[in-house]
Amino acid sequence: xxxxxxxxxxxxxxxxxxxxxxxxxxxxxxxxxxxxxxxxxxxxxxxxxxxxxxxxxxxxxxxxxxxxxxxxxxxxxxxxxxxxxxxxxxxxxxxxxxxxxxxxxxxxxxxxxxxxxxxxxxxxxxxxxxxxxxxxxxxxxxxxxxxxxxxxxxxxxxxxxxxxxxxxxxxxxxxxxxxxxxxxxxxxxxxxxxxxxxxxxxxxxxxxxxxxxxxxxxxxxxxxxxxxxxxxxxxxxxxxxxxxxxxxxxxxxxxxxxxxxxxxxxxxxxxxxxxxxxxxxxxxxxxxxxxxxxxxxxxxxxxxxxxxxxxxxxxxxxxxxxxxxxxxxxxxxxxxxxxxxxxxxxxxxxxxxxxxxxxxx
Numbered sequence: 139x140x141x142x143x144x145x146x147x148x149x150x151x152x153x154x155x156x157x158x159x160x161x162x163x164x165x166x167x168x169x170x171x172x173x174x175x176x177x178x179x180x181x182x183x184x185x186x187x188x189x190x191x192x193x194x195x196x197x198x199x200x201x202x203x204x205x206x207x208x209x210x211x212x213x214x215x216x217x218x219x220x221x222x223x224x225x226x227x228x229x230x231x232x233x234x235x236x237x238x239x240x241x242x243x244x245x246x247x248x249x250x251x252x253x254x255x256x257x258x259x260x261x262x263x264x265x266x267x268x269x270x271x272x273x274x275x276x277x278x279x280x281x282x283x284x285x286x287x288x289x290x291x292x293x294x295x296x297x298x299x300x301x302x303x304x305x306x307x308x309x310x311x312x313x314x315x316x317x318x319x320x321x322x323x324x325x326x327x328x329x330x331x332x333x334x335x336x337x338x339x340x341x342x343x344x345x346x347x348x349x350x351x352x353x354x355x356x357x358x359x360x361x362x363x364x365x366x367x368x369x370x371x372x373x374x375x376x377x378x379x380x381x382x383x384x385x386x387x388x389x390x391x392x393x394x395x396x397x398x399x400x401x402x403x404x405x406x407x408x409x410x411x412x413x414x415x416x417x418x419x420x421x422x423x424x425x426x427x428x429x430x431x432x433x434x435x436x437x438x439x440x441x442x443x444x445x446x447x448x449x450x451x452x453x454x455x456x457x458x459x460x461x462x463x464x465x466x467x468x469x470x471x472x473x474x475x476x477x478x479x480x481x482x483x484x485x486x487x488x489x490x491x492x493x494x495x496x497x498x499x
Contacts, residue, residue, distance in 0.1 A: 151493065205461035212328050215331050223459065350498070401417045448484075
């Protein structure tokens, strides 16, 4: 299967108008630039950013997509707390964590906390003026899967009420988000998940409309995407097995964001992926096409989106907890005693993030 349409969109980012696009090498195959840049995806309110592997870029993507919209609640369910550190600018999180908020659903004698989501602008000035909230993570989430499994085990043993009790547990995150979004009159939610499925990641799948799956340009990441697909499809795996006989919502995949992409430096090559990027774009595209029933449309070209390696800009953004959209070419920062400068390539990353945002919300 061809990835030409996916590559053509990279060129389309830079065209200022239809006249300029008409002179593009891709215009004969894709004459309508507006149509090319519209993925025709259903617009959902709640997303989980998920891949069952660490180091993919889930937290970075969550942080930047949160910044790039408004009226949103971001939730960090990974015990490593990477996105929490972005939102708090590296300061220790205070207040109610997602662990605190979910625990009363599993241990009924506990009281529910009244204040959960926090305004991000109070902790990270780059969010000043944005109606954006977040719920921090906790290292206690490492213990959450065993607590959840114990609660489900007890629920299974309740005579005549087993299904109801299991549904309440598996829908607990959804119920929590329903309450928080009503409280703040907000519809959008994005969840940063753990590389491990058990526990809060499992609950997040029942709480969202669809998944955004970051995949690096390496085989381990593609294997992780395959594992995620198995979890969505195979009734013998944890996700479907746990909801046996229950009528619960389950997400489809909205988008696979192929991260750390690189582009050819060959003379005359423009917006052409390098060999490694091309290989993995093709692998991901094939995997999507072969499992298209698990996606939100029936066209695999709609669901694969390349995202450049952030390189030095990513290092600067991560070290200073700055959204990529807030960086400008030639800005200088000091990191670990070294003076570093934002490269002009940051503008392409910004366009790519805008493209993702405009197609999901």
